[in-house]
Amino acid sequence: MGRSYHTIDSTSPPPPESPSVEDRRAAIAELGEALRTLVEQAAASESPADELRRAAALVREATIPVGKQQRTRGQIPSADDLLGGVRMHNPVCGDGSAIAPPLRVEVVEGKAVGTCTLGLVYEGPPMYAHGGISALLLDQILGYATSVAGHPGMTVRLDTQYRAPVPLRTPLRLAAEVVGVDGRKVTARATITTESEPDAVLVEATGLFVALRSDQSERLFGEALHPDASNPAAAHD
Ligand SMILES: CCCCCCCCCCCC(=O)SCCNC(=O)CCNC(=O)[C@H](O)C(C)(C)COP(=O)(O)OP(=O)(O)OC[C@H]1O[C@@H](n2cnc3c(N)ncnc32)[C@H](O)[C@@H]1OP(=O)(O)O
Numbered sequence: 001m002g003r004s005y006h007t008i009d010s011t012s013p014p015p016p017e018s019p020s021v022e023d024r025r026a027a028i029a030e031l032g033e034a035l036r037t038l039v040e041q042a043a044a045s046e047s048p049a050d051e052l053r054r055a056a057a058l059v060r061e062a063t064i065p066v067g068k069q070q071r072t073r074g075q076i077p078s079a080d081d082l083l084g085g086v087r088m089h090n091p092v093c094g095d096g097s098a099i100a101p102p103l104r105v106e107v108v109e110g111k112a113v114g115t116c117t118l119g120l121v122y123e124g125p126p127m128y129a130h131g132g133i134s135a136l137l138l139d140q141i142l143g144y145a146t147s148v149a150g151h152p153g154m155t156v157r158l159d160t161q162y163r164a165p166v167p168l169r170t171p172l173r174l175a176a177e178v179v180g181v182d183g184r185k186v187t188a189r190a191t192i193t194t195e196s197e198p199d200a201v202l203v204e205a206t207g208l209f210v211a212l213r214s215d216q217s218e219r220l221f222g223e224a225l226h227p228d229a230s231n232p233a234a235a236h237d
Contacts, residue, residue, distance in 0.1 A: 024079045028088045028096035031066070035098035036119075043121040074224050082225075085147075092140035103137055103174070105144050112145040114174035115195065118166065128165035134192055134203045135160050137174055142188045142207035145176035151186040153209035160205045171195040184211040 038059070045052065071077060079088045079096075088096040092103050101116035116137070124130030139155055146153060166172065176190035185208060192203040218226050 021079060025086075025088060025095075028079055032088075032094065032096035032098060032100075032102075036100070036102075039098055039121050040119040043119065043123070074222060076224055090140075092136060101137075103140060105141060105174075107148055110177065112141050112148060112174075112176045112190075114141045114144075114176075115171065116174075117171050118168050120168055123168060125165060128167055131160075131162055134162070134166055135205070137192065138176075138190045138203065138205040139207065141174045141176040142190045142205065143209065145178055145188045145190070146186045146207075146209045149178040149186075149188075151178065151181055151209070151211060153184070153186055153211040155207055156210050157208040158205055159207075160203060162203050164200070164202045166192060166202050167194065173198055179206075184213075185209070186211070 042055075047055075076082060077088055080086050088094050091097050091099050092101070093105060094100050095102060099121075101118055101122075103114045103116040105112055105114040107113070114137070118129050118133065122129050122133045124133070135158060138160060139158055142158075143152075143155065171194065173193050173195045174190060176188055178186060178188045180187040188207050188209065190205050190207070191201045193199070193201055212220070
């Protein structure tokens with residue numbers, strides 16, 4: 001369990017947090033790690049049916065304490081710090097996410113550089129990553145690159161070229177950088193390689209991001225980000 005939360009700039013120290021927030025984050029990360037182990041071992045499991053049914057019953061039981069207090073769609077997780085870049089449940093980087101590899105990202109010489117290893121749970125073709133997972137990783141690191149460059153926005157276009165399959169259970173390296181800014185439109189490029197062969201590009205992508213106008217932000221994110229907005233768009237579930 002590390003403190004490598006999804007931060008905007010890993011070189012600047014995080015602001016001090018209350019002990020209770022830190023403790024919840026640590027607990028969320030601990031649960032996330034346990035969940036990731038579970039889903040990876042489930043994807044790789046060759047255990048007999050009775051063992052799998054026993055596991056299913058245990059998991060159903062484990063769901064009870066986790067489900068006791070739930071947030072709605074319109075509520076930001078209390079352990080998150082959006083401005084500080086802490087997103088505990090981000091499905092790519094979040095320490096609390098069962099489905100995040102998780103990708104670790106830092107800024108190196110102006111580029112966003114990410115590392116992760118994909119388990120069998122991400123399998124598409126036998127032994128290799130599902131193409132959608134590669135796109136997921138690339139979208140995230142492209143978004144990170146645009147944010148740390150001072151141009152955060154939403155993806156409106158993601159062009160992905162798959163040059164070679166991405167091997168599972170192999171350390172990977174991602175890199176992304178902004179290559180153009182045109183008003184609210186920002187273009188960034190990113191690659192996936194293995195760590196051992198950083199010059200052999202497996203997948204590359206160009207992303208177009210658009211910075212939101214304030215009215216777009218209020219319409220899309222409603223009371224989640226704008227508690228005083230008169231047009232709350234966030235649905236409650
Ligand atoms: C470090 C911290 C961590 C931060 C790290 C965070 C990483 C997160 C990474 C994940 C990012 C995501 O997944 S984001 C989620 C996936 N993306 C989405 O759901 C976005 C869905 N799209 C939309 O809601 C909308 O397109 C908006 C609100 C983004 C934009 O509204 P719009 O009406 O389409 O565009 P508008 O504002 O009028 O136009 C702005 C300009 O962009 C152009 N434009 C708009 N769409 C396109 C397009 N598909 N292809 C080309 N150009 C386009 C317009 O022509 C216009 O150009 P011109 O006329 O000015 O020349």
